[in-house]
Amino acid sequence: MNRALTVSFFLSFSFVAACSAPDVKIPKLSDEAVKAERQHQLEQSITYQRSQTIRLAETAHPLLKLAPIACENKTRYRLGVLLHSLEQYSDHQKPAAKSLYQFDNAVQVNHVLTQGPADGHLQHGDKLVAINGSLLSGAHTTQLKIIKDALRSGTPVKLQFWRHEEQQQTTITPEQVCDYPVLLRNSDMVNAYADGSNIIITSGLMRYAEKDSELAMIIAHEMAHNSQQHIWKRLKNTALGSLIDIALITQGIVSPFINAGIGGNLYSQHYELEADIVAVRMLYKSGFSLEGIDQFWRKIAAIHPRSITHGKLVSHPTTVERVLVIQKEISQLTTP
Numbered sequence: 630m631n632r633a634l635t636v637s638f639f640l641s642f643s644f645v646a647a648c649s650a651p652d653v654k655i656p657k658l659s660d661e662a663v664k665a666e667r668q669h670q671l672e673q674s675i676t677y678q679r680s681q682t683i684r685l686a687e688t689a690h691p692l693l694k695l696a697p698i699a700c701e702n703k704t705r706y707r708l709g710v711l712l713h714s715l716e717q718y719s720d721h722q723k724p725a726a727k728s729l730y731q732f733d734n735a736v737q738v739n740h741v742l743t744q745g746p747a748d749g750h751l752q753h754g755d756k757l758v759a760i761n762g763s764l765l766s767g768a769h770t771t772q773l774k775i776i777k778d779a780l781r782s783g784t785p786v787k788l789q790f791w792r793h794e795e796q797q798q799t800t801i802t803p804e805q806v807c808d809y810p811v812l813l814r815n816s817d818m819v820n821a822y823a824d825g826s827n828i829i830i831t832s833g834l835m836r837y838a839e840k841d842s843e844l845a846m847i848i849a850h851e852m853a854h855n856s857q858q859h860i861w862k863r864l865k866n867t868a869l870g871s872l873i874d875i876a877l878i879t880q881g882i883v884s885p886f887i888n889a890g891i892g893g894n895l896y897s898q899h900y901e902l903e904a905d906i907v908a909v910r911m912l913y914k915s916g917f918s919l920e921g922i923d924q925f926w927r928k929i930a931a932i933h934p935r936s937i938t939h940g941k942l943v944s945h946p947t948t949v950e951r952v953l954v955i956q957k958e959i960s961q962l963t964t965p
């Protein structure tokens with residue numbers, strides 16, 4: 630051993646020896662106990678994510694059904710079911726997902742939307758076999774494509790499926806909805822954004838919007854960005870437009886434009902207020918309670934006080950303007 634290595638070894642040994650050990654004796658954990666607890670926690674986290682996905686889909690459902698008035702020709706037909714298969718889960722989730730849902734290769738019904746077309750026809754756990762006589766097999770995306778193709782015309786589809794070891798059949802008439810998939814992104818950031826096609830809501834925002842009507846307001850706001858073609862208009866207004874400026878809330882609410890040209894900044898605050906007004910109209914039309922939806926912005930203001938007073942150089946209006954504009958629209962809609 631050379632001298633440098635000897636000194637290094639001696640120093641490391643002295644350091645470890647000098648470190649304070651905990652006072653309380655930590656019990657030795659058996660491999661079996663660790664494995665069982667890990668499985669339990671993974672199952673819990675899958676179940677929690679499922680509940681978030683269902684809440685998001687159920688809240689978005691009445692809004693997406695405003696098709697075609699809320700989205701013109703950007704519509705599609707669907708069965709109103711959330712599907713899943715083992716393939717969609719990450720490797721470390723797969724054993725827990727398999728034990729929870731008894732997956733084989735089939736695509737399974739994860740949830741049936743309340744008052745959707747499949748309500749009363751399908752239920753959680755049904756394993757899809759065929760649609761209009763086309764067998765469902767292969768990768769998850771292949772099976773979804775077969776289903777999507779069968780739904781394209783909007784005419785009733787015949788579905789064969791397994792339920793409790795028994796093969797059954799049903800006919801479902803799909804519903805027309807706005808073709809804006811509302812996707813859940815697993816992130817603690819309180820954020821939502823529209824990219825012209827999809828609407829992305831973070832799990833952080835879902836925890837923040839405690840009431841479903843608050844969550845609906847955010848989904849409708851993002852739908853309005855898509856339906857009012859704000860991304861396209863802003864791209865048209867700027868040579869260096871950046872879609873990142875559409876990001877909403879917390880960071881987005883107080884941050885100046887990033888990478889966007891002056892043209893792109895023009896009307897940005899107006900687009901936000903327009904999206905708020907259109908969102909209130911959508912909520913009203915789809916039967917959501919309008920009570921307290923302005924409170925969401927007051928909540929944001931309390932936690933991010935800069936959003937109360939920031940000037941015109943940021944992408945989003947102040948929370949003061951938002952609350953007043955929303956309140957005005959509510960009173961116009963509800964005053965006889």
Ligand SMILES: [Zn+2]
Nearest residue numbers: 875877901904
């Ligand atoms: Zn917005």
